[in-house]
Amino acid sequence: MARSGTVLPVTLDRESPVPLAVQLADALRTSAANGHLRGGDRLPSTRALAERLGVSRTVTSAAYEQLHAEGWIAGRHGSGTYVTTSPPSDRPVPRSIAEEWAEPDGHLDLMPGAPWAAGLDRAAWRRAWRAAADTSPLSQPHRAGLPEYRAAIAEHLLRHRGLAVGTESVLATGGTTAAVVELATAVFAAGDAVAMEEPGYQRAVQSFRSAGRRVLEVPVDAEGLRPDRIPPGVRAVYCSPAHQYPLGGRMSAARRVELIERARAEDFLIIEDDYDGELRFDVAPLPLLAALAPDVVVHLGTTSKILTTTLGAGWMVAPPAVASAVLGYRERTGTRPSPAGQRVLVELARHGDLGRHLRKLRRELSERRTLLVSALREGDVRVLGDEAGAHLVVPFPSAEVERERLEAAAAHGILFDGLGRHFSGVPTQFGAALGYAGCSREALRDALPVLVDLLR
Structure with missing residues (x-):
């Protein structure tokens, strides 16, 4: 049974450089983690909490959106917002996935x-793994x-x-976030201060913050970062100049x-996240920025968007001083990216399977995007994003609309992302971020009437 009337231990510091929404989310997250808030506890509405704390509802809505995305809280239609965690104990008991987070039968995942991954040639995939296994173990x-x-x-x-780079200029990584x-x-x-796109890739934001680096938000528009x-x-x-994440624009020349x-002129580095630059x-x-200015650009790429997350492999091309610093860090900490995924990628490339998959991937995703965009526009739904990548954005007028649409979609077995959670500060734009690569084309086509009706 849900407890009611729980006192929330929240103190907001208005003098702090940390946004109020981030402070509130941190406080609620900590309370859920340490057991002050328990699984099933009902939280006050965003309006009631805003009045209690003396802040705008935008602050409380942004904090709830972040916690909802992380899985700490969940909304129940017509009932309110509840904590999903259970209090810690000295003797943990294994639990099944909470019912509200279990994947429903026939759900459509548009995150x-x-x-x-389903488009990978399975014969080529098996051949690459067998060939990788035939290589000698490393000592x-x-x-x-x-x-x-x-x-x-x-x-x-x-x-x-x-x-155009030489082999010696490339460093293997465990993927984009690992490289960051x-x-x-x-x-x-x-x-040190690092300027980040706002909205932008929040895992990169949190990676810098966790390392004790200051993050400063820089707005983006249809032409990318300003x-x-x-x-x-x-x-x-x-x-992310090739395909800004998450809005989908391209940085102008x-x-x-x-x-x-x-x-x-100002002696700073540019970190170029080219997460899906092959998909235009x-x-x-x-x-690439790295082609225009290799002296000041660190280029990052990954196999997780063009192939599969299974490999856990990416790459970095950086100025010599940066590459040396990264290698020194790996030597000091005894870390390095796993060679297993690297070996599989080598075999896929050696036999031409990588190139064939990329050509098939571009064709497939282009057709899926056309299918999705055509249906949305026929339903008078506005779409943001270039003809590229594996996702697009449908803008909403407010956080409330975003929350309502997310909940309504989940009730219909459709999962997509909210734009608001991609802000490191207080969100100023809202919408649906729709991925169209992870599901089957047939499932996407079958769900279009419901999806268009939900987003209209």
């Missing part, structure tokens, strides 16, 4: 970030990554991203030049 770690993997990535970057953690720890010092809004004194700017000029359907992608 962005999932790859089209020494390769801190920079397997030489053959680095060579395969250099070839991939040249063929599919127009970036290494950069945050090895390259920057405590208190270089004119980068505050002075930053040590780095993190951006003029802004790329402006950003590079500022980086050189309308025109050839603009040159």
